[in-house]
Amino acid sequence: MPPTAKKVPSERVHHGDTVIDHYAWLTVKDDPETIAYLEAENAYTQQMTAHLKPLQETIFQEIKGRTLETDLSVPTRKGDWWYYSRTEEGKQYGIQCRVAAAGETPPELKAGEPLPGEQVMLDGNELAGESDFFALGTSAVSPDGTLLAYSVNFTGDERFTLKMKNLVTGQTLTDEIPGIFYGGAWSADGTTFFYTTVDEAWRPYRVYRHTVGTPAADDVLVHEEEDERFWIGVGLTRSERYLILSAGSKITSEIRILEADRPTGEFRVVRPRETGVEYGLDHAGDRFLVLHNKNAENFELATAPLDDPGTWTPLIAHREDTRLLDVDAFSGHTVVHFRRDGLTGIRILPADGEPYEIGLPEPIYDVAPSGNPEFVTGRLRIGYTSMITPPSVYDYDLASRELILLKRKPVLGGYDPADYEQFREWATAPDGTRVPISIAVRKGTERPAPTVLYGYGSYEISVDPSFSVARLSLLDRGFVFAIAHIRGGGEMGRRWYEDGKFQQKKNTFTDFVACAEHLKAAGWSSGVVARGGSAGGLLMGAVANLAPEAFAGVVAEVPFVDALNTILDPSLPLTVIEWDEWGDPLHDPDVYAYMKSYTPYENVDGRVYPPILAITSLNDTRVLYHEPAKWIARLRDTARGGPFLLKTEMGAGHGGRSGRYDSWREEAFTLSWILDTAKAAQ
Template identity: 85%
Template sequence: MSSQTPPTAKKVPSDRVHHGDTVVDDYAWLTVKDDPETVAYLEAENAYTQQATAHLKPLQEKLFQEIKDRTLETDLSVPTRKRGWWYYSRTEEGKQYGIQCRVAAQGETPPEVKAGEALPGEEILLDGNELAGDNDFFSIGTSAVSPDGALLAYSVNFTGDERFTLKVKDLTTGEDLPDEIPGIFYGGAWSADGTAFFYTTVDDAWRPNQVHRHTVGTSAEDDLLVHEETDERFWVGVGLSRSEHYLVLSAGSKITSEVRILEADDPTGEFRVVRPRETGVEYGIDHAGDHFLILHNQNAENFELATAPLDDPGNWTPLIEHRTDTRLLDIDAFQDHTVVHFRRDGLTGIRILPRDAEPYEISFPEPIYDVAPAGNPEFGTGRLRLGYTSMVTPPSVFDYDLQARELVLLKQKVVLGGYDPADYEQFREWATASDGTRIPISIVVRKGTDRPAPTVLYGYGSYEMSIDPSFSIARLSLLDRGFVFAIAHIRGGGEMGRRWYEDGKFQKKKNTFTDFVAVARHLKDESWSSAIIARGGSAGGLLMGAVANLAPEVFAGVVAQVPFVDALNTILDPSLPLTVIEWDEWGDPLHNADVYEYMKSYTPYENVDDRVYPPILAITSLNDTRVFYHEPAKWIAKLRDVANGGPFLLKTEMDAGHGGRSGRYDSWREEAFTLSWILDTAKVAQ
């Protein structure tokens, strides 16, 4: 490790007073993004981190090459059929971004895909490499072909702030039309005749709050505002039903939904409300031909599925009633069947509801896995496209033949270098939390690894988001060096149903953190793990900061990516993006003294003290609009000033957003950097 002295953040005391409590924040000045002093400080931190990890450069390059050498760089996705076309994407060796393509359909069976070969008759829709040009960051937010296949609405961003410019491409000529709309959010939907495109924009707090209708060939200034959401707790979005008969305009907070629908062949008509919002009731809708399907949680914590008449969509009749052991996640309505995506015992599953036969579930052979519907745009089809993976099985695409009730493997992600799933083992273990709750753990290790072994323990635990067991090429570089990789399926996530989430939010948020520590201690007690490196990002970064305060002695190191470590200050400021929306997740500390005291007792930045902390690597992005760069910057500055141990490193991507660097080679290099730090911190021989 370098002996260079780390940067010292100046102290500029700033008082915060809430509920009679005065707190001095010495590093609030770092929130001013365009202050030259802020930028200079971040650049100084980058320089220090670069020098402190300079000895790892050869290892970083080696790890990058391992990721690259295991990846089939020139590849194609399995084509998906829609209205006379097969749509797919492909990558080319040496190019950062994917290429979206299509070919004319010649039947129901997908054309044979051969690695390294473009399909005959290929038409390129979008080439991300050409669109990106020389920009350091590039992303596509929307890509939607009109129903007649003639136009493509797409949006691009070059900063990482998730605000896109919408364009319309004439697929007949290959040229962009004059239509151009700046400042839009993700998503959008075409009218049935392809004359209008519906999109969302954001307010000053960067909340998607408006839906507009753009008529192709007209100025963006003439676009019509069709809906505005005035409740600051709600986001809006617009899309299509699977049948594409209906435009679906959804408004949702963390706990409440309201849906409006409009016939897609009547784009100038008025949206009608399916059922008025009721606090605490979430629902979604899909069109199943002669009726609607409604997935909702009214008096059904884990959700139930209902039907509703086309002329009275708010009149719900149960179809699949609530079960305490099964969380219904999503529905896909088809012409002759319905697909239900669910979660049970910590695993995902698929249930088929034929129109004229008994429901059944598809079985899968592995003990832990993740499965979900994927790429099923055709309403009238006898096949169901599925995505499947596990911790040892690379991402796989199946078609499920509904008539024969058979899974047909179409493609499994190629892993070069002689990868054999039989060389690795995956396990499900259970830790016991401090209140007696059993916490599931997913584990993968290379066969023959001596235990206890150095371990990366990953966690998230918020928003009912589940970290399901899945495959990673980059992870092989750890497993092949004798690491254990484990996922802690802690409360606050959704792995065990809606109650699992409810027991890890609001005034029960600390369960998320104590669960993670319980998992780490279980792995040590059961001789799985020696040195444990904790890793998490975003809200999982809050987890990292909290467990570093709670039990620093348990961890040999902590990787916190875009970490939400200054949660209390952020949630106290309603002028910031996302804050008001987040009150339904964390509570409202601005107006509720009990919430304030509870959050103050766990938020990482507030609770740094003079104990010995493990080495910490914090990675953030200057243009992140979800978790601001200043949260980890302030956290690292306070750790340096108050805590013992470390070292504490901060790395800021100066041209990226919440997801980090955008190009695939750039992202591989970033992962190689992180993995090298993990290996070095765990003192694993290179």
């Protein structure tokens, strides 16, 4: 029998609306009853999936067998060194290395062999020790290549301890700073390191300056962001001339700069924050490049003088059909990453020639600049993938305009892209909007076929068509895999995002249901298993309420399913900054009513729901474990159908288990549940 969560009425009153929450007691993480309930749910899930153990092991071995376990990345040139990472068979974590450099051509890679003259900077396996969880938050080499700043975490709560290593002597320094966030930046001379810390709501809000060799207690507070809607970060321009201190909410930016050779100086504001205006900045020799959305919904690229960075002159004007994503400045050219017609692209702006775009070989793909730390270079490193092409690393020669393939991720076991196909379809939403769907299938698969439909649809995050080794275990068993590029994401530009947030959020959910219905009507799908995580987990809960009959099963990973209660509580991590994404139900009764009409937890009813698997982590600081725990308890109490399963990682964070073998086993568990659930629905 499944666990039965006790019901303890807890009253909430907002805007004259009284709500009784019977499972609010699950929010108390250190209550032994909470832990006991989560462990009971884990035991029940283990019992209900015990028959899948052989299939789980088979899929795990398939993932493992297709992966070159001892491998290394393409080295990236920075100063006098080529930097790369590698993995070794049987080891959970990567190893960061470097070798002395000569020329622009990367060293020749030989499978399974370290490069000659290798220096190991960090071995994640040694750092992890016997810990069940390990994450590296920061890894930054000083401009002269002599010092390494790195940070580690052993719980999954995303609070790291910063350490430093002398790469010349190999000695770890005495410098140690607990409680920092991701990222950081060196001064030009490598004597000073800037880092951020978080407040009680896990918001990075302070930047400190640390002098190498001094106690952490002597570190200087450089900036504190008092507006709870804003996160801050600190970085170094590619030219290494300027430190960048950025503050950003979901809709507004403000940047401060400081010459990197004056680390004790005062940061100065580039342009004061203006609600709704976002901008980013890079240094390009005698000017700055600024990417902004001031009167330019899809963003515009501008230039600015070094002595007046807040004065912007257009360089690439706004276009309705093209969303500018990022800009990278180099000594002799500028690179613009953009999105058009649901696909990414790269545009080159030579210093002494006409702009042009790089041609790419497939009709469906994802491409982005990748690993380009050198300011003076004649090559551009890019990453490329599609739903049938494994991740590939190219160098683009700017003189010859030639794409040079440096490495394609090996897929063992005889994988041949020619055995698979990818397609682009368009569903029609209830309001007439055409919604793109990316599809992958093995050639010869009989249709209609069981289908996994993946979606996210928030924060302007795009789920681009990319490759997955684990996905082959579905495709080779006759499944169709599809991505619903729904509103709330960024696939079709900024307007696509705006039409799926605030009081238009329901478009995200109806788009997804329309995609599921299209796949069936077009003869692709005999039954759809929906899958999504985090904000995509909210999507899963919402569509399960909206159209439970449309799905053969639902996988909700670290799902944001108790969204209204979370967004009503400003003391919780991330809540205040989220008001710019979902609205502010605490102070606005219209937002409260709208959110209450779609948030998954509040809208569970007595209809027949498909089988649901919810996966969460006890130490998740982004979507707290109690959201899926409460949701599953309410489903089991109120709804029919199911079964409804909850699996909680008791020692991990938002990303789940940290080691690669552990993560493969978790994916094998999820895929085996999908296969079994789809089979049962046929």
